[in-house]
Amino acid sequence: MKRISLQIARGNHDFTRLTDSDYSGKGLFSLKGITSVIAVGLAIFQIYFTAGFGIIDSQLLRTIHLGIVLALVFLYFPPKKLQEGEREHPGWLALDLVLICGAFATAYFLASDIDYYMERIRYVDPVSDAETVCATAAVLLVLEATRRVAGLPLVIVASAFLAYGLGGQYLPGILRHDGVTYKMLCEQLYLVTEGLYGIPLAVSSTMIFAFVMFGCFLQRAGLGQVFLDLACVLTRRSKGGPAKVSIFASALFGSISGSAVANVYSTGTFTIPLMKRVGYTPSFAGAVEAVSSTGGQLMPPIMGATAFVMADVTGAGYLAVAKAALLPSLLYYFSLLMMIHFEAVNKNIGIIPSDQIPDPRSVLRRTYHILPIIVLIGLLVSGRSVISSAFISIASVIVVSCFSAETRFTPKSLYHTLELSSRNALMISTCSACAGIIVAIVSITGIGYKFISIITDLGQFHILLLLILLMFTCFVLGTGVPATPAYIIVATLGAPALMKLGIPTLSAHMFVLYYAILSEITPPVCLSAYAGASIAGANAMQTGWRAFRLGIVAYIIPFIFVFQPALLLTGEFSHVAQALVTSFIGVITLAGGMQGYLMVRCFLWERVLLLAAGIALLYPEIYSDLAGLGVILFIGMLQYLRRGKALPEPDLNQA
Numbered sequence: 210m211k212r213i214s215l216q217i218a219r220g221n222h223d224f225t226r227l228t229d230s231d232y233s234g235k236g237l238f239s240l241k242g243i244t245s246v247i248a249v250g251l252a253i254f255q256i257y258f259t260a261g262f263g264i265i266d267s268q269l270l271r272t273i274h275l276g277i278v279l280a281l282v283f284l285y286f287p288p289k290k291l292q293e294g295e296r297e298h299p300g301w302l303a304l305d306l307v308l309i310c311g312a313f314a315t316a317y318f319l320a321s322d323i324d325y326y327m328e329r330i331r332y333v334d335p336v337s338d339a340e341t342v343c344a345t346a347a348v349l350l351v352l353e354a355t356r357r358v359a360g361l362p363l364v365i366v367a368s369a370f371l372a373y374g375l376g377g378q379y380l381p382g383i384l385r386h387d388g389v390t391y392k393m394l395c396e397q398l399y400l401v402t403e404g405l406y407g408i409p410l411a412v413s414s415t416m417i418f419a420f421v422m423f424g425c426f427l428q429r430a431g432l433g434q435v436f437l438d439l440a441c442v443l444t445r446r447s448k449g450g451p452a453k454v455s456i457f458a459s460a461l462f463g464s465i466s467g468s469a470v471a472n473v474y475s476t477g478t479f480t481i482p483l484m485k486r487v488g489y490t491p492s493f494a495g496a497v498e499a500v501s502s503t504g505g506q507l508m509p510p511i512m513g514a515t516a517f518v519m520a521d522v523t524g525a526g527y528l529a530v531a532k533a534a535l536l537p538s539l540l541y542y543f544s545l546l547m548m549i550h551f552e553a554v555n556k557n558i559g560i561i562p563s564d565q566i567p568d569p570r571s572v573l574r575r576t577y578h579i580l581p582i583i584v585l586i587g588l589l590v591s592g593r594s595v596i597s598s599a600f601i602s603i604a605s606v607i608v609v610s611c612f613s614a615e616t617r618f619t620p621k622s623l624y625h626t627l628e629l630s631s632r633n634a635l636m637i638s639t640c641s642a643c644a645g646i647i648v649a650i651v652s653i654t655g656i657g658y659k660f661i662s663i664i665t666d667l668g669q670f671h672i673l674l675l676l677i678l679l680m681f682t683c684f685v686l687g688t689g690v691p692a693t694p695a696y697i698i699v700a701t702l703g704a705p706a707l708m709k710l711g712i713p714t715l716s717a718h719m720f721v722l723y724y725a726i727l728s729e730i731t732p733p734v735c736l737s738a739y740a741g742a743s744i745a746g747a748n749a750m751q752t753g754w755r756a757f758r759l760g761i762v763a764y765i766i767p768f769i770f771v772f773q774p775a776l777l778l779t780g781e782f783s784h785v786a787q788a789l790v791t792s793f794i795g796v797i798t799l800a801g802g803m804q805g806y807l808m809v810r811c812f813l814w815e816r817v818l819l820l821a822a823g824i825a826l827l828y829p830e831i832y833s834d835l836a837g838l839g840v841i842l843f844i845g846m847l848q849y850l851r852r853g854k855a856l857p858e859p860d861l862n863q864a
Contacts, residue, residue, distance in 0.1 A: 240302075244284040248631035249624060251277045252422065259415050260600040269323045271406040274414040276316025278638045279354050280309045285632060286357040308350060315347040319399075331401055336392040344399035348646065351405060355643040358636040363694070366686060367643050370650040377654055383663065386654040397649045404649035408522075409641035409697045416517045417637055417693060419599035422630040426603050427581065429618070429626045430610040435578045437476070438567040445566045448553040452489060452497045453546060455480035459501035460508050460542055469692065469729045472502035473740040481744045483565065488558040492748060495741030496730075496755035500545055503729045503737050503760070506692040507722075508538045510586050515693050515722065517595050522700060523714050527589055533715045533777040536789070537723075537766050540776075540796050540827075544762035547800035555806040577612060581605045637693060644694040648701055657702055664706035672710065676768055679703050680724045687725030695725040707771070715779070716771050723767045730756040758803055762796055765827060775829045788829035791837070795826025798841050808848040815844050 254273070258265045283305040318339070319326055348371075356364045371394075373380075378388035389397075398404035402411070440457035444450035458476045477498040484494035506512060509531040512519075516534065520527040552558070584605045588598035610616040618626070651657040664675055683703060687695040699721040707717035729737040732753040742752035770776040775788040801807040802819030811819065818840050825837035 240284070244281065245624075245628050247277065247284070248281055248628040251281065251631045252627040255414070255418050255422075256600065259419060259596055261597065266323065266327065267411065268327055268402055268406060269320055271402070271410050271414055272316050272319045272323070274418075274638065275351075275405065275410060275642055276312050276320075278635055278642075279312035279316075279350050281631065282354040282357055282635050282639055283308045283312065285635065286354075288357070308353070311346050312350055315343050315350065315399075318343045326400060329400070331396065332393070336396050336400070340400060341392055341395045344395035347399050347405055351639065351642045351646070354639045358639050363640060363643055366698075367646045370647045373656065374650040374654055377656070383659050384656070386656065389653055393653070397653045398646060403645075403652055405642045405645050407645040407648055409644040409648065409694060410638065412518050412521060412697075413634070413638045413641035413693065416521075416595050416599070417641075418630075418634050419596050419603075420517070421634045421637065422627075423581075423585070423599050423603050423606070425626050425630040425633060426606040429616075429622060429629075430578060430581075430606050431575070431613075431616045432578045432581070435572070435575050438572045439576070441566050442569045442572050448550070448558060450487070452480075452484050452494070452549040452553070455484065455498050455501045456542055456546055456549070459498065460505055469499075469503040469506055469726070469737045470740050472505055473498055473737050473744070476502065477741055477744045481741065485745065486562070488556065489552075490747075491745040492742070492751045492755050493552065495743075495745035495747045495752040496738060496759055497545070497549060497741075498744070499730050499735070499737040499741040499752070499756045500759045501542075502741075503726060504538065504541050504545070504763070506726045507534060507541060507763075509534050510582075510589070512692075515696050518693055518696060519700075519718055519722065520595075522697075523718055525715055527595060529715065533719060533779065536776055536778055536792070537719070537763075537770065540766060540792055541760070541763050543793060544796040544800050545759055547797050548759055548804050551800055551804040551806040555804065555810065575613075578609060578616075580609050640694040641697070644697050647698055651701055657705065660702050660706065664703075673768075675706075675710070676720070676771060679706065679721070680767075683721050683724035684728045684731055687728040692726055695728070696722045699725040712771055713774055713779070715777060716774050719777065720767045720771055723763060727760065727763055730760050732757060761803055762799055762827075765799075765824060769827050769829075773829045776827075784829060787831075787834065791826045791829060791834045794841065795823045795837060797823075798826060798837065799823030807844065808852050811844075811848075815847070818844060 251274075254277070257263045258270055288301050288304070352364050352367060355367070373384075374389050374394055375391065377384065377386040379385075399406075402408075437454070437458050440454040441450075443457065444453040447453055455476065458480065459472055477495075481494045481498050484497065485491055489497070506515060509516060512531075512534060516530045517527060519525075520530045523530070581602050585598055585602040588601060589595070593601075607618055610618050664679065683699045686698050686702070700718055703721040704714075704717045707720060708714055712720075729735060730753070732738075732750060735753040735756060738753040738756040739749045741747075741756070742749040745752065766776065773784075773788070774780055775784040776792065778785055798819050800823075801811065802816045802823060805811045805816055807815075807819070822837040822840035822844075825833040826841075828834075
């Protein structure tokens with residue numbers, strides 16, 4: 210039997226300096242060897258001081274963490290992406306050595322006198338020339354590191370905010386601020402914990418790093434392969450099974466990975482070719498994988514670590530966030546499942562080839578690999594801290610891996626897993642530091658309060674207009690940014706504006722989170738869809754629009770839970786129960802309308818009515834539910850009769 214093998218996610222690491230070759234010799238003292246030692250050292254440092262073995266001040270922890278992270282970025286990522294077989298010019302490496310020295314120097318400058326910087330009085334104690342130089346260097350280093358790991362979008366946004374901080378006093382109207390001197394800006398960004406070393410980096414250097422490490426250990430222990438094999442077994446007799454495998458594998462893997470694009474490159478390498486093999490078009494296959502991978506950032510219990518950040522920001526607690534995210538994420542994936550099913554039935558797409566299906570008994574024997582996930586959830590539910598739960602769960606992964614010789618950790622594999630943990634954390638930590646620039650400018654200029662004022666004024670005309678404008682704002686700010694820093698950015702501006710209008714805290718934060726993440730599949734800049742298109746060999750924009758259609762429920766749901774929090778499992782039991790039943794019926798109806806198929810192919814007017822009925826059913830209100838149910842019963846009856854050839858069927862394929 211030919212089995213599908215799970216590839217370890219590399220995401221943006223496809224073009225790294227040290228992925229496939231080492232240009233500087235061999236052994237421990239080669240560039241590759243030195244880099245791996247630094248990466249492992251970072252992982253051990255994080256374990257020792259965040260798991261409770263050692264005690265260190267939080268500001269010092271962030272300073273050391275960012276210094277090492279920046280150095281590793283300049284070691285792993287060359288200034289420009291290297292094509293396959295291309296060798297790097299030696300001059301670039303020399304430049305990076307200078308940048309590495311700068312990263313360590315800016316960190317050492319703060320760390321060497323950390324007691325003073327913890328006690329200094331902001332805006333009272335003077336900012337020296339040396340502090341100004343170090344602050345400038347640190348900001349430039351973070352921007353360059355962000356460009357290398359995440360591309361230009363976040364750099365452009367951060368640079369625009371910096372420009373606003375320095376020149377906003379010259380702008381007219383409400384955008385004008387009182388003026389910020391260069392030294393004040395340097396102090397805000399570098400000397401206090403509200404800039405580079407602010408809350409975003411605090412979270413990424415503790416909770417997020419712990420869960421990135423947890424994900425790496427799970428990968429090494431074979432849980433990813435278990436997810437894949439289990440999905441294949443569950444969908445082996447279902448039409449369009451490969452696309453459904455993508456849903457299961459990407460949802461489970463994506464919740465842990467923290468990066469939609471990386472998830473596409475990991476699970477998509479086997480799901481997309483399999484989808485094409487059984488009859489799906491390349492653009493549809495790429496779109497399915499993109500939507501599946503993006504949804505992992507919205508799926509509890511981990512949500513790509515965003516759940517823990519939201520719990521910290523809102524003060525609601527992890528369990529409250531996970532509960533609120535549960536039903537919307539289930540509706541997201543259920544709608545995708547139904548759209549795939551209707552597409553498969555409509556176009557008579559086949560099942561998974563028998564030679565690609567693993568032995569069910571073998572899969573059942575390996576389900577014990579899921580135990581660490583159960584341990585994690587159990588610890589969190591019991592009230593243990595997030596970081597403690599993560600590290601205990603990592604220990605459980607090592608214990609569980611001992612049950613099989615294939616997955617058992619050796620000193621060598623443990624070393625490489627620690628190195629991979631640091632490498633996979635580079636993007637999120639760097640982007641978090643860059644997001645800290647935005648947060649600092651928002652704070653020092655007061656633009657956040659002005660944005661809230663603008664939004665509030667618009668909301669007085671109609672709250673729906675406010676929500677639409679905020680949706681597009683989240684699309685722009687979340688473009689090209691990993692899930693967690695994207696949430697931090699949009700939550701800084703958008704969530705307070707909604708809360709000022711009386712919208713519940715969790716509803717407001719879930720609203721901005723959804724649209725920041727959905728930027729990954731929203732044309733024209735839809736990075737997850739582009740990644741899926743590159744694997745599928747499809748047109749990128751066509752794949753993006755297919756992804757947009759497949760994820761349509763996710764675009765609608767945030768508007769609904771703003772008005773009806775029952776979708777977040779809050780409120781009276783009767784309202785929640787009604788939302789559970791009608792929303793799932795509504796998802797089926799929407800999927801039928803989007804794909805042009807329910808029992809048989811739909812006429813255009815049927816599709817329009819199905820879409821309207823689906824939206825009505827998603828809104829948990831008695832009159833809208835009754836109207837939606839009436840429409841679906843009417844169309845269902847017509848389609849049943851047409852299925853029995855009592856009525857004519859449309860000639861064209863509208864799916």
